[in-house]
Amino acid sequence: MSFETQYFKDLMHWIREHISKPEIIASIFWITVKIVLIYVIARVIIKVADKTIAHMVIAREKSPLKIDRRRSNTISILIHNLIAYAVNLVAIMLILGQLGLNLGPLLAGAGVLGLAIGFGAQSLVKDVITGFFIIFEDQFGVGDVIQIDQFKGTVEEIGIRVTRIKSWTGEVHIIPNGNIKQVTNFSTYNSIAIVDVTIAYDADIDRAMVLLNEVVAEVYEHTENIVKAPQVLGVQMIGNTDLKIRVIAECKPNKQGEVGRILNVEIKKYLDTHGIKQEKVEGN
Numbered sequence: 001m002s003f004e005t006q007y008f009k010d011l012m013h014w015i016r017e018h019i020s021k022p023e024i025i026a027s028i029f030w031i032t033v034k035i036v037l038i039y040v041i042a043r044v045i046i047k048v049a050d051k052t053i054a055h056m057v058i059a060r061e062k063s064p065l066k067i068d069r070r071r072s073n074t075i076s077i078l079i080h081n082l083i084a085y086a087v088n089l090v091a092i093m094l095i096l097g098q099l100g101l102n103l104g105p106l107l108a109g110a111g112v113l114g115l116a117i118g119f120g121a122q123s124l125v126k127d128v129i130t131g132f133f134i135i136f137e138d139q140f141g142v143g144d145v146i147q148i149d150q151f152k153g154t155v156e157e158i159g160i161r162v163t164r165i166k167s168w169t170g171e172v173h174i175i176p177n178g179n180i181k182q183v184t185n186f187s188t189y190n191s192i193a194i195v196d197v198t199i200a201y202d203a204d205i206d207r208a209m210v211l212l213n214e215v216v217a218e219v220y221e222h223t224e225n226i227v228k229a230p231q232v233l234g235v236q237m238i239g240n241t242d243l244k245i246r247v248i249a250e251c252k253p254n255k256q257g258e259v260g261r262i263l264n265v266e267i268k269k270y271l272d273t274h275g276i277k278q279e280k281v282e283g284n
Contacts, residue, residue, distance in 0.1 A: 034098050042091035049083045124161070126178035131160040134177060144187035145254045148173075148180055190227055191256040195247045195263045196236055199276060205235065208245060208276050215270035216247055216263065223262055225255040230263070 053076045133139075135158060140146050144155050146165065153167035163180065166172050199208055209232055216230035230249035237244045247267070251259040 031098050035095050038091050038094045042087050045087050046084050050080055053079050123178055127161045127176050130180060131177040134158060134180070139183060140185045144185055146186065147184040148175055151175065187253040189253060190250050191253055193249045193251055193256040193259040193263065195260055195267065196244045197247060197267055198242050198244050201241050201243060203276055208271070209234070211271060211274050211276060212245060212247060212267065215266055216249065219263055219266050223259065225252045225259050227251060
């Protein structure tokens, strides 16, 4: 008799002696039913959580304090993953318990391991928590121009752990979220372009004011980044040989530099054409 044949006979004998007993079959059946039930309940909990998260995101998008779709998706995915990990972990523990595994030593070992990881990854946990609140609170988004400490640039990516910003000269700064203490966002509200026009002391102020109103009105009509008609506020300062007339223009977020440069050029050309002598034009 071959080894394989003898092994098969021994296996069948063991099955008849142990598994074929009615009480063992009933026990295996109920354990299987419980495992399937645990699995189904876990899936249902995750599905219900997903639907609840979707309804919350939709409600937030309809509220006066809006959040863009990208951030909504990021938050919903993050919460889904947290709930899925927790539910699946509990389900696995319950299934192992049904299979007769003693969970006491396993839980104790997991607790010690988690404590060790927690001490070793404090900065990582801090980065993740800070990243979550940056996204959830809508502090800034991709495409915004922000300044973090000495780094200023356009946000390219907001991750759970790091934020990437690109400066106007091309450098990309990767900043751990846990290091972000204070952020200046230049893209939230409209900005103000300020131009100080310096004209000669003996120039005709009234005529200069009229000409400035004419030129800024023309610039406003042809510049889409200016959201309101610019204002000529009047004489800002009187010096010994010159005086300054201040012009302001409300423009789109972070467009004050571009608008200021356009105003400087057009004002210079217009005043030169009409014979108003300028010392210099200053803007910011």
